[in-house]
Amino acid sequence: MASYALTEPHAGSEVAAIRSRAERVQGGFRLYGRKTWISHAPEAGFFVVFAKVAEGREGIAAFLVEREGVEVGPPLPKLGQRASSAAEVALEGTFVPEEALIAREGFRLAMGVFDRSRPVVAAMAVGLLRRALDEALAYARVREAFGKALWEHHGVGFKLAEMAMDLEAARLLAHRAADLAERGEANSMEAAMAKAFAADAAVRGVSEALQAFGGNGYSEGYPMAKLYRDAKALQIYEGHLGDPAGDCA
Template sequence: MQFQLNEEQRQIQALAEQFSRNEIQPRAAAADRAAAFPMEVQEQAVALGLVNTTLPESLGGQGLGSLELVLITEALCRGCLGIGTALCINALASEPILIAGNDAQKEEYLGRIAQGALASFALTEPAAGSDVAGIRTRAERVAGGYRLSGGKIWISNATLAEFFVVFAKTDPDLGYKGMTAFIVPADSPGLTVGEPLSKLGQKAAPTAEVFFDQVFVPDSLRLGEEGSGFTLAMKVFDRSRPMVAAFGVGLIQRCMDEALAYASQRESMGKTLMGHQAIAHRLADMRVRLEAARLLAYQAAWRLDNGQTNTIEASMAKLYAADAAMWAATETVQIFGGMGYSTEYPAEKLFRDAKVLQIYEGTSEIQRNIIARELSI
């Protein structure tokens, strides 16, 4: 079993780390205060080839694998989880088209993403978060296509998206078997994007509600067959959860950076905080959880790249990285003490950014359900 990256992967990782250190981290605090995504960072990341990396070369991408995506994501989110999320989440919108799109859909919409367009994955609804099968957005068959009615919430990059991948019920009586996915351009008549939602953390990553008022979608923009939407969404999550686990790995690494630096210079009772066993043990535990989360994310990505099923591995990686990130952020605030509660230091932002990792892309409870279901008895 090999645990070493190849030369190309090391170069990709080094480039992403340098970009994160030089371009993302210096903007993190201001972007968080303004609750605004710095679009110049998106443009720079596109120019350097740090986003949309899994798109095939024939469509303007780099044809890289899930492991390379995880390496890049970890590095970008180390600089700022909000900015890093907004940069990387395009992969979530591209995956359904990669999996189920026809040649024309791939050429048009993945080609636009490769050129720098942002897109959104629109599944979650006010009454259907963890219960994916419970969505109520309706797609009614009409001449030449469908009419979409309903609404989505907590849609990442919705205010910046050029198009949406929308999941709707084509036959509500069939439950999850009646769900279908569509590509919906943002300028479609009847589609409205709400104002950015006010959030606890990851404020630089815009999220909003999206409303559909009899939005016409032609047959040519349906993804796959009618009724295939739920299966498609589950396939997407197997591919996206290693990336989301890397969100958590990047945040844990940043917690490690900040907590270790502070504990090495802050003095108390005649010695540095690192000289106190209680603090040193916290940092030792943080390092252990960092490496465990990282290895789980890498394993889930590696299995995907090698054509192996990764459902349970992806859920384990997402679950562990999210819970470990929340723990690490809490411990970082504690190590900083009173200063950890101050907005002058990054600890409180790390704490706020971490929490939603346990909620989106399948809550920690849902991940445990998936793992339990996949266990061999």
């Protein structure tokens, strides 16, 4: 298991503002800094750590660091997506040999990762939205109100139709961004569009699906509460509204 250690307490969205540093010493480097919201850190055997060897974004480099060289904090409590752990990571003069430097152009590497990871987040959002729509449709077909099934009420039926439209649009955007990446073509804009639209559609759709369940949607006995918690994170990591880069641990 590996972890991607980029996000910092003061630099979740502005990658160029990271404060972790790498000081050159005989035979390699010593790394100093603190990372946060690092996915899979509690289980990881090694980390890709971003740190500055010089000022400016062009001074950011990426290093391969074995687990023994980092201090991993306890798993962070999360609102949702609890099956995926995250923790803080600290480096206090960690020594790494010269060959641990895997990318001198770390900023460009980090930006390139978004082009690959954002279509994945979009696909996650598509799957989550599909589950929410399936659950809402099944419930609306068997639950009755005022003498007819829920889905026959325009207030519910129209919302389900909007969810279905958002689902298809999000799926096509995700496929387009992933197809370009697979072909080795530039996809920065398409990846960002897919991620942003699909994540928003998932949050919006799950909220409407929960509403269709009425009071039962607010119960942990139904799946909507979990889907609602899980959806919100999709808007935050890999870039969120107002932050073009976003938390990307």
